[in-house]
Amino acid sequence: MANGGGEEVVSNKQVILKDYVSGFPKESDMYIKTSGSTINLKLPQGSSGILVKNLFLSCDPYLRLRMRKIEDTDELFQSFNPGSPLSGYGVAKVLDSGHPDFKQGDLVWGIVGWEEYSLITQPTTLFKIHHNDHVPLSYYTGILGMPGMTAYAGFYEVCSPKKGEYVFISAASGAVGQLVGQFAKLMGCYVVGSAGSKEKVDLLKKNLGFDEAFNYKEEQDLNAALKRYFPKGIDIYFENVGGKMLDAVILNMRVHGRIAVCGMVSQYNLQEPEGVHNLMSIVYKRVRIQGFVVFDYYHLYDKFLDLVLPYIRQGKISYVEDISQGLESAPAALVGLFSGHNVGKQVVRLTTS
Amino acid sequence: MANGGGEEVVSNKQVILKDYVSGFPKESDMYIKTSGSTINLKLPQGSSGILVKNLFLSCDPYLRLRMRKIEDTDELFQSFNPGSPLSGYGVAKVLDSGHPDFKQGDLVWGIVGWEEYSLITQPTTLFKIHHNDHVPLSYYTGILGMPGMTAYAGFYEVCSPKKGEYVFISAASGAVGQLVGQFAKLMGCYVVGSAGSKEKVDLLKKNLGFDEAFNYKEEQDLNAALKRYFPKGIDIYFENVGGKMLDAVILNMRVHGRIAVCGMVSQYNLQEPEGVHNLMSIVYKRVRIQGFVVFDYYHLYDKFLDLVLPYIRQGKISYVEDISQGLESAPAALVGLFSGHNVGKQVVRLTTS
Numbered sequence: 001m002a003n004g005g006g007e008e009v010v011s012n013k014q015v016i017l018k019d020y021v022s023g024f025p026k027e028s029d030m031y032i033k034t035s036g037s038t039i040n041l042k043l044p045q046g047s048s049g050i051l052v053k054n055l056f057l058s059c060d061p062y063l064r065l066r067m068r069k070i071e072d073t074d075e076l077f078q079s080f081n082p083g084s085p086l087s088g089y090g091v092a093k094v095l096d097s098g099h100p101d102f103k104q105g106d107l108v109w110g111i112v113g114w115e116e117y118s119l120i121t122q123p124t125t126l127f128k129i130h131h132n133d134h135v136p137l138s139y140y141t142g143i144l145g146m147p148g149m150t151a152y153a154g155f156y157e158v159c160s161p162k163k164g165e166y167v168f169i170s171a172a173s174g175a176v177g178q179l180v181g182q183f184a185k186l187m188g189c190y191v192v193g194s195a196g197s198k199e200k201v202d203l204l205k206k207n208l209g210f211d212e213a214f215n216y217k218e219e220q221d222l223n224a225a226l227k228r229y230f231p232k233g234i235d236i237y238f239e240n241v242g243g244k245m246l247d248a249v250i251l252n253m254r255v256h257g258r259i260a261v262c263g264m265v266s267q268y269n270l271q272e273p274e275g276v277h278n279l280m281s282i283v284y285k286r287v288r289i290q291g292f293v294v295f296d297y298y299h300l301y302d303k304f305l306d307l308v309l310p311y312i313r314q315g316k317i318s319y320v321e322d323i324s325q326g327l328e329s330a331p332a333a334l335v336g337l338f339s340g341h342n343v344g345k346q347v348v349r350l351t352t353s
Numbered sequence: 354m355a356n357g358g359g360e361e362v363v364s365n366k367q368v369i370l371k372d373y374v375s376g377f378p379k380e381s382d383m384y385i386k387t388s389g390s391t392i393n394l395k396l397p398q399g400s401s402g403i404l405v406k407n408l409f410l411s412c413d414p415y416l417r418l419r420m421r422k423i424e425d426t427d428e429l430f431q432s433f434n435p436g437s438p439l440s441g442y443g444v445a446k447v448l449d450s451g452h453p454d455f456k457q458g459d460l461v462w463g464i465v466g467w468e469e470y471s472l473i474t475q476p477t478t479l480f481k482i483h484h485n486d487h488v489p490l491s492y493y494t495g496i497l498g499m500p501g502m503t504a505y506a507g508f509y510e511v512c513s514p515k516k517g518e519y520v521f522i523s524a525a526s527g528a529v530g531q532l533v534g535q536f537a538k539l540m541g542c543y544v545v546g547s548a549g550s551k552e553k554v555d556l557l558k559k560n561l562g563f564d565e566a567f568n569y570k571e572e573q574d575l576n577a578a579l580k581r582y583f584p585k586g587i588d589i590y591f592e593n594v595g596g597k598m599l600d601a602v603i604l605n606m607r608v609h610g611r612i613a614v615c616g617m618v619s620q621y622n623l624q625e626p627e628g629v630h631n632l633m634s635i636v637y638k639r640v641r642i643q644g645f646v647v648f649d650y651y652h653l654y655d656k657f658l659d660l661v662l663p664y665i666r667q668g669k670i671s672y673v674e675d676i677s678q679g680l681e682s683a684p685a686a687l688v689g690l691f692s693g694h695n696v697g698k699q700v701v702r703l704t705t706s
Binding site for chain 2: 261264288291296
C-alpha cells in the first residue's frame with residue numbers, strides 16, 4: 001500500500017522526443033526538459049502504482065524503432081509520443097509503492113521512463129533484483145537484464161546448439177552478442193564474431209574468448225570473409241544486423257543450420273530495408289530462420305540467473321559496458337549505438353549514489 | 354541377378370540438354386536424339402544395375418536449377434551435362450535387374466533418364482510400387498511420388514499445423530500446392546491459394562475444396578490481396594514461389610507463424626534473385642522460415658502412403674494432372690511449367706501400354 005497522504009513534489013528531468021525520426025537519429029531529435037516537469041514522490045492514498053528513482057537507463061537498438069511513426073497497431077512496439085519522454089529498460093529503486101509485489105527500498109529492473117523518477121502504473125515488465133551481492137547494478141540493464149535474456153533465449157532455446165558447432169555472431173561486441181559468444185564457447189563451439197572497429201575485434205579475441213573476429217567494415221566481400229573463417233560453413237548464426245551480412249551468411253550456412261533473429265540493426269535507419277537475395281539457399285541447406293522476441297522467454301528468467309550468476313562470480317563470463325554519466329548524456333549515448341560509438345553494452349548512469 | 358548372356362540392342366530416344374540455360378528455358382534448349390543412341394535390354398553377367406522401360410516422366414520446377422551451370426559442389430543439385438540426357442523423377446517397369454531389391458516386372462518410381470529406357474546403376478532413389486490397385490500409375494510422379502511427399506513433409510512435419518489455422522499456398526494448383534491445400538482442409542484449416550489464371554483459380558475453389566483462391570497476376574498489390582483474404586493474418590505459408598509473394602506474405606504472418614520453403618519457382622529464371630525486404634517482420638511476429646528438402650523425409654514414405662491412399666480411394670483427395678503424350682513432348686511440357694502453361698501436375702506419358 002502506498003503511504004498516502006504526504007506530498008513531496010520534486011522536479012523531474014526528462015529526455016523528450018521532439019518528433020518522429022527518419023534516417024539516422026541525431027541528438028537533436030531529443031531534448032532534456034529541465035524545468036516544468038515535476039513529480040510527487042508520495043503516491044496518493046489507494047494508488048496501486050510504483051514510484052521509482054531511476055538509477056540506470058539502457059540504450060538498446062530497438063528504441064530506434066519506437067522513434068518512428070508506427071501505423072500498424074499489430075507491431076510489437078508502439079511509437080513514442082513526440083513531446084513526451086522516451087521509455088525503455090532501466091534499473092531503479094522503489095521510493096513508494098501501492099503494489100503488493102513491490103515495496104519501498106526494493107531494487108528493480110524493467111521498463112521505466114527516460115527521466116529521474118518514474119511512476120509505473122502497469123508493472124508488466126518489472127523484475128525485483130535479488131542478487132545484488134556480487135554484481136554491479138548496471139548489469140541489470142545488460143547481462144542480467146533484457147539483453148542477457150535475449151542472448152540466453154536466442155542461443156539455447158532458439159538455436160538448440162550442440163558442442164563443436166560453428167557459430168557466427170554479428171554485432172558481436174554488443175550487449176547481446178558478447179554474451180552469445182561466451183555461451184557458445186562454454187558449450188564447446190567454435191565462435192567467430194564481427195564488429196565495426198579494431199578495438200572491438202581485439203576485445204572479442206583477447207577479452208571475451210572468441211576464436212576469431214573480424215571488422216566487417218574492412219571486408220570488401222563478406223561472403224569471402226565468412227568463407228575464410230568458416231571453410232566448413234556455419235551451423236548457427238545469431239543475427240543482430242540484417243541486410244548484406246544476412247545475405248552473405250545465408251550462402252555460408254551448413255545443412256540444418258539455424259539463424260536466430262532478434263533484430264536487424266543495420267536496417268533501422270533505412271527508409272526502405274535492403275533486399276535479401278539468397279533465401280533460396282535455405283532450401284538446399286534446410287536452414288531454419290527463426291524470429292524471436294525476448295518477452296516470450298521471461299518466464300525462464302530465474303533459470304537464466306541460476307546459469308549465469310555462477311559464471312559471473314567464477315569469472316567464466318565477462319561483460320563489457322560503456323557507461324555514460326547523467327541523464328543529459330542519454331541522447332548522445334543512444335544515437336551512438338547506430339554509429340557503433342559504444343564499446344560493449346551502452347548504459348546511462350543517472351546518479352552517483 | 355541379371356539374366357546375363359543375352360543381347361537385345363534397341364534404339365533409345367533421349368531428351369538431350371544442348372547447353373546450360375540462362376533466363377527462361379526454351380524448347381530449343383533441348384533436342385530429341387532419335388538416332389545413334391542404343392541400349393542393350395539385357396544386363397551383362399554380374400551387373401548389379403537395373404534396366405527399366407520408362408512409362409512416365411515428371412516435369413518438376415527444380416529441373417530448371419539443374420539446367421544452369423552449378424559451380425558450388427555443395428549444392429543439392431548437380432548440373433545436367435550438355436550433350437547428355439536430362440534426368441528426373443519417373444515411373445518405370447523393370448526389364449532386367451542385377452540388384453537384389455528389384456526384379457523383372459517390378460513397377461518402380463524414382464530417378465530415371467529422360468529417355469525410353471534407362472540403366473540405373475545407383476538406385477538410391479527408387480521405390481517399388483506396391484499399390485497400383487486403385488490409382489493411375491502416373492500418380493507416382495505426383496501425388497504418390499516426390500511432390501506428394503513434399504506436400505506431406507512440408508505441411509505435417511515442417512509446419513506443425515493445427516485445426517482452424519489460416520493457411521496460404523502459392524502455386525496452389527501445382528503438383529505440390531493442390532495437395533497441401535487438401536491436407537489443410539482435411540485438418541480443418543482455412544485455406545487460400547494463389548495461382549496464375551482464372552481456370553486454375555476456379556479449379557482450386559470448385560474442384561479442390563480451397564476456401565478461396567486468387568489470380569496473383571490480377572493483383573496490383575499482393576499485400577492488399579492477402580489482407581483481403583486473411584484479415585487476421587496467416588498462420589502457415591507453404592512457399593513455392595519466392596520473391597514478391599514472399600515479401601508480401603511476411604507482412605501478413607501471424608504471431609508464431611510458419612513458412613515452409615521447398616522452392617522458389619519465380620526466381621529460377623532470374624540472373625539475380627529478387628530481394629526480400631520485409632524480413633524484420635519475422636522478429637515482431639516470431640515467424641519461423643524453414644527450408645526443407647523432400648529427400649530428408651523419404652523414410653516416412655510408407656506412413657505417407659498409409660495416410661493418402663485411403664483418402665484417394667474414398668474420394669476425399671483429388672489430384673489434377675496435365676499429361677502430355679510422348680517423349681517428343683517433354684521439352685515443351687517442361688518449359689511450360691515456367692509460363693504456368695500446365696494445369697495441375699505436369700506429366701509426360703511415354704508409352705500407350
